[in-house]
Amino acid sequence: AQSVSQHNHHVILSEAASLELGCNYSYGGTVNLFWYVQYPGQHLQLLLKYFSGDPLVKGIKGFEAEFIKSKFSFNLRKPSVQWSDTAEYFCAVNGGANNLFFGTGTRLTVIP
Amino acid sequence: NAGVTQTPKFRVLKTGQSMTLLCAQDMNHEYMYWYRQDPGMGLRLIHYSVGEGTTAKGEVPDGYNVSRLKKQNFLLGLESAAPSQTSVYFCASSRHNYGYTFGSGTRLTVV
Numbered sequence: 001a002q003s004v005s006q007h008n009h010h011v012i013l014s015e016a017a018s019l020e021l022g023c024n025y026s027y028g029g030t031v032n033l034f035w036y037v038q039y040p041g042q043h044l045q046l047l048l049k050y051f052s053g054d055p056l057v058k059g060i061k062g063f064e065a066e067f068i069k070s071k072f073s074f075n076l077r078k079p080s081v082q083w084s085d086t087a088e089y090f091c092a093v094n095g096g097a098n099n100l101f102f103g104t105g106t107r108l109t110v111i112p
Numbered sequence: 113n114a115g116v117t118q119t120p121k122f123r124v125l126k127t128g129q130s131m132t133l134l135c136a137q138d139m140n141h142e143y144m145y146w147y148r149q150d151p152g153m154g155l156r157l158i159h160y161s162v163g164e165g166t167t168a169k170g171e172v173p174d175g176y177n178v179s180r181l182k183k184q185n186f187l188l189g190l191e192s193a194a195p196s197q198t199s200v201y202f203c204a205s206s207r208h209n210y211g212y213t214f215g216s217g218t219r220l221t222v223v
Contacts, residue, residue: 009152034211043202043214044155090154098162099145099170100212104154 002027002095006103013081014111021076021106023065023091033074034092034100035065044090050074061085083112115139118203118215125193125222133188133218135203141213143206144186145170146178148199149217155202161186193222 005024013019025031032051036044048059055067065076074091088107092100116137125131135144142163147155147170157170161180175197177189186205190197200219204212 006154043216044204044212045214046211049211098143098168099157099160102147102155104152 002093002097002101004091004093004101004103006089006091006106008106009104010107010109012109012111015083016080017110019076019078019081019085019108021089021091021108023074023076023103024072025074025091025093025095025101026072027093027095029095032094033065033067034094035059035063035074035076036090036092036102038088038090038105040087047076047089081108081110083110086110116203116205116213116215118201118218120218121216122219123221125190125220127193127195127222129193130189130191131193131220132190133201133203133220135186135188135205135215137184137186137205137213139205139207139213140183141205141207142183143208144180145204145206145212146176146186146188147202147204148172149202150199158188158201193220195222198222 003026034049035047038044050057050067058064088105090105091103119134145160146158156172159178164183167178179187203215206212
């Protein structure tokens with residue numbers, strides 16, 4: 001079975017701090033990996049995705065993620081967060097199933 | 113604008129009542145999904161469909177039924193609502209089995 005773990009439940013940062021959110025998945029085969037963001041009161045929106053090729057993928061709003069196959073990880077990073085990045089972030093994986101498997105989410109609070 | 117539309121956006125039900133949530137997409141997507149989102153539990157798949165006329169159970173299907181009579185619509189039914197079904201429900205659609213487009217959600221409270 002596929003599963004996704006996000007170990008950081010709530011992260012609090014000051015503006016301009018660097019961000020790294022952890023995501024680990026369990027699936028031994030080829031995977032597609034995603035990060036979604038949910039701003040307060042809104043639906044999930046795609047931040048970035050990895051299918052194949054360069055393991056460092058860049059998404060919208062300055063976010064990037066690195067796929068490390070040996071560690072089954074797909075961590076999300078941003079060099080300098082802004083107050084507007086306050087949101088909940090979800091990692092998701094698809095390893096050939098008919099659907100995505102989501103992690104439990106990480107709530108990010110950025111203090112001005 | 114193209115996308116996924118969910119109706120209603122809010123609903124309060126009494127225990128035992130029934131209701132249907134409608135999801136409509138105009139992107140000609142084959143795959144459609146119903147998830148529920150609860151605090152600290154992320155998104156859990158209720159049911160999904162890989163094409164018109166097909167449905168399948170997800171992770172938490174009990175207490176829900178679905179139908180996909182038309183490709184663009186995916187209905188989620190609660191036959192006898194329970195307080196445990198208080199949640200935010202999201203519909204999503206995709207051309208493949210990834211790359212979802214989400215609806216704006218339905219906040220359901222069962223009292």
